[in-house]
Structures are given as structure tokens and as C-alpha cells.
Amino acid sequence: MKVLTLSIKREWFDKILAGEKDHEYREVTPKSGGKYINYILNGQSVPFNYDGEIKDEDTIGIECRQYDAIKFLTGAYSGKRPWALVEVKSVEHQFLFDEDGKDVFVNSDVEYTGNGAQVRYVLSDEEDDYWLVQRMDYTLGKVLDKNLNPE
Numbered sequence: 001m002k003v004l005t006l007s008i009k010r011e012w013f014d015k016i017l018a019g020e021k022d023h024e025y026r027e028v029t030p031k032s033g034g035k036y037i038n039y040i041l042n043g044q045s046v047p048f049n050y051d052g053e054i055k056d057e058d059t060i061g062i063e064c065r066q067y068d069a070i071k072f073l074t075g076a077y078s079g080k081r082p083w084a085l086v087e088v089k090s091v092e093h094q095f096l097f098d099e100d101g102k103d104v105f106v107n108s109d110v111e112y113t114g115n116g117a118q119v120r121y122v123l124s125d126e127e128d129d130y131w132l133v134q135r136m137d138y139t140l141g142k143v144l145d146k147n148l149n150p151e
Contacts, residue, residue, distance in 0.1 A: 003085070004035065004067040013074040017084055017143060024070065028093070028134035036136045037093055038063045064091045064136070069144055080150035087141030094135050 006026070008016075015021035028036050033048040040061035041050065054060065067088050075081040 001068045002066065003069050003071050004065075004088075005071045005073065007077070008072045008074055010074045013072055013082070013084065016072065016086060016140060017146065022140045024138040024140060026136045026138070028136060033134075036065055037134075038065065062093055064093050066091065067138075070138060070140070082146075082148045082150060084146040084148075085144045087144055089139040089141040091139070092137040094137055 006024070008024075012021055012024075016024075026032070026036065030049070037048055038045045039048065039050055040046070040059075040063050041052075041054065042058055045063060046052070069085050069087055071083055071085050073081045073083050
């Protein structure tokens with residue numbers, strides 16, 4: 001079983017366990033992108049942080065990394081933490097656009113919420129210094145296992 005491990009705030013953790021939250025959104029950034037997607041360059045999978053030459057005639061696509069479940073951890077980042085293993089029913093990669101339908105680029109100096117819904121952004125022609133705002137949408141299924149009181 002392929003498992004993605006993610007930290008989550010207790011409020012959202014509890015909603016997942018109660019069946020009130022059935023989607024988990026994660027922003028794809030230069031730091032986190034490698035665990036979510038690969039690029040497809042001329043039909044071959046290349047890592048998210050691929051830095052080889054890309055020519056105008058090359059074809060580029062995106063492949064979502066497939067996971068069977070997500071292990072959600074909550075609580076303090078030290079010691080043993082409560083966790084829940086939750087089925088992943090499907091995953092979708094999404095680009096986000098502004099109200100005019102234009103690509104949204106951000107850089108590390110821009111603040112954003114991280115949930116993909118509200119982004120304070122800048123538009124730029126300097127794509128080397130910015131990245132497209134992207135997110136993953138995981139549709140969650142049943143809780144497969146959990147430990148709410150690890151010792």
C-alpha cells in the first residue's frame with residue numbers, strides 16, 4: 001500500500017474522522033511538489049524538480065503520484081502523535097487561475113493561505129522567479145485505521 005503522510009490541524013483531523021471532511025487540498029510548491037507530482041517530458045516521467053533542458057518542440061505533461069491512503073498526523077511535532085490512515089478514492093491536480101482566467105504565479109515573498117482557495121498573488125513574466133499556483137485535491141474515503149492516544 002502506498003501511503004502519503006501529512007500533518008494536519010486537529011480541527012480538520014476531527015472532521016475527517018467524523019466524515020464531515022471528504023477532500024484534502026495541498027498546495028504544490030517547489031519544496032513540496034516532489035511528493036505530489038512528476039512531469040511527463042516527451043512521454044517519459046521526470047522528477048518534479050527536473051532541471052534539464054526543455055526545447056520548444058518538447059511535450060510536457062503532469063502525472064499525479066498515486067497513493068492508496070493518507071496517514072494524517074496531528075498534534076505537536078515531537079513525540080508520538082495521534083494519527084489516522086484514510087483511504088484515497090481519487091486525486092486531481094489543479095492549476096488555479098485569477099478572476100480573468102489568467103495563470104497565477106507566486107514567489108516566496110508572497111503570502112498565501114496554502115489551501116488553494118485564497119491566494120494573494122502577483123502576475124509576472126519572470127517565470128524563473130515564480131511558480132504557477134497549483135494544488136492537489138484528494139478525495140477521501142473511509143478511515144482504515146487510527147490511533148488517537150499513542151503512548
